[in-house]
Amino acid sequence: MLLTTKKTIALGSSVLLAGLFAGCSSTSYNYSGGHYSQSSYRHVPKQEIRNSQAMHRATMRPYKIAGKWYYPTLAKVGDEQRGIASWYGPNFHAKKTSNGEVYNMFAQTAAHKTLPMNTMVRVDNLENGKSTIVRVNDRGPFVSGRIIDLSNKAAHDIDMVKKGTAQVKLTILGFNAKVATTQAERNEVATVGKYYVQVGAFRRYEGAKITQRKFKLILENKYDVIIKEGYFEDQPINRVWISGFRSEAEARDFRENNGLGGAMIIAE
Numbered sequence: 001m002l003l004t005t006k007k008t009i010a011l012g013s014s015v016l017l018a019g020l021f022a023g024c025s026s027t028s029y030n031y032s033g034g035h036y037s038q039s040s041y042r043h044v045p046k047q048e049i050r051n052s053q054a055m056h057r058a059t060m061r062p063y064k065i066a067g068k069w070y071y072p073t074l075a076k077v078g079d080e081q082r083g084i085a086s087w088y089g090p091n092f093h094a095k096k097t098s099n100g101e102v103y104n105m106f107a108q109t110a111a112h113k114t115l116p117m118n119t120m121v122r123v124d125n126l127e128n129g130k131s132t133i134v135r136v137n138d139r140g141p142f143v144s145g146r147i148i149d150l151s152n153k154a155a156h157d158i159d160m161v162k163k164g165t166a167q168v169k170l171t172i173l174g175f176n177a178k179v180a181t182t183q184a185e186r187n188e189v190a191t192v193g194k195y196y197v198q199v200g201a202f203r204r205y206e207g208a209k210i211t212q213r214k215f216k217l218i219l220e221n222k223y224d225v226i227i228k229e230g231y232f233e234d235q236p237i238n239r240v241w242i243s244g245f246r247s248e249a250e251a252r253d254f255r256e257n258n259g260l261g262g263a264m265i266i267a268e
Contacts, residue, residue: 108132198241
């Protein structure tokens with residue numbers, strides 16, 4: 001799947017995305033009766049989950065593959081998506097995934113173009129009723145119409161290895177490598193960063209309040225408008241931010257569509 005090298009993309013930032021479609025490993029693999037044998041592998045990588053904020057920031061930046069831009073986005077528990085699933089295995093086994101982990105085709109993982117890393121996803125095969133749960137730790141698949149690339153293990157779970165693809169439904173179950181079990185967890189949005197559009201900065205708090213009220217009337221509660229206190233050149237300043245954007249792309253589109261071309265986009 002999408003392998004990791006040092007490469008600068010998207011707004012001049014180094015991210016863990018590059019090296020699409022790497023060559024085959026020299027390791028030999030046993031394939032019998034529709035199954036690859038784990039015991040026949042000379043090197044089966046140990047599964048180590050990477051979940052740092054630095055990794056999330058890097059893998060949530062926009063990236064470009066084959067001339068097309070992709071915009072990773074925040075998500076909510078319960079979000080669904082339908083489309084075609086495929087799977088990937090031996091050619092990528094023991095190589096780096098997009099978030100810096102080592103790909104193990106015997107683990108229940110998957111590649112997705114935009115979901116946050118470590119999102120937990122239920123995959124329902126709509127053709128036979130079988131299901132599995134996977135953790136996103138890679139980017140892809142970059143084939144038109146396909147929405148997820150499953151590990152060999154997950155593909156076996158839903159009996160799609162021989163066919164190669166299947167019509168599936170994805171349902172988000174949780175984030176940070178955990179399935180949500182409480183109502184509070186189910187209400188969570190992926191905690192991979194927040195995006196704001198700054199529409200004003202004032203020395204006097206009263207000026208910030210006036211701008212806040214103006215934008216609240218304009219937006220009609222579609223987005224939150226907050227005042228963020230801080231310092232500029234060692235002096236207090238009150239910044240007015242519009243919040244509630246689920247991705248940098250959404251914040252940028254809002255800025256352009258509302259004539260706020262000079263407004264800054266802030267990421268936290």
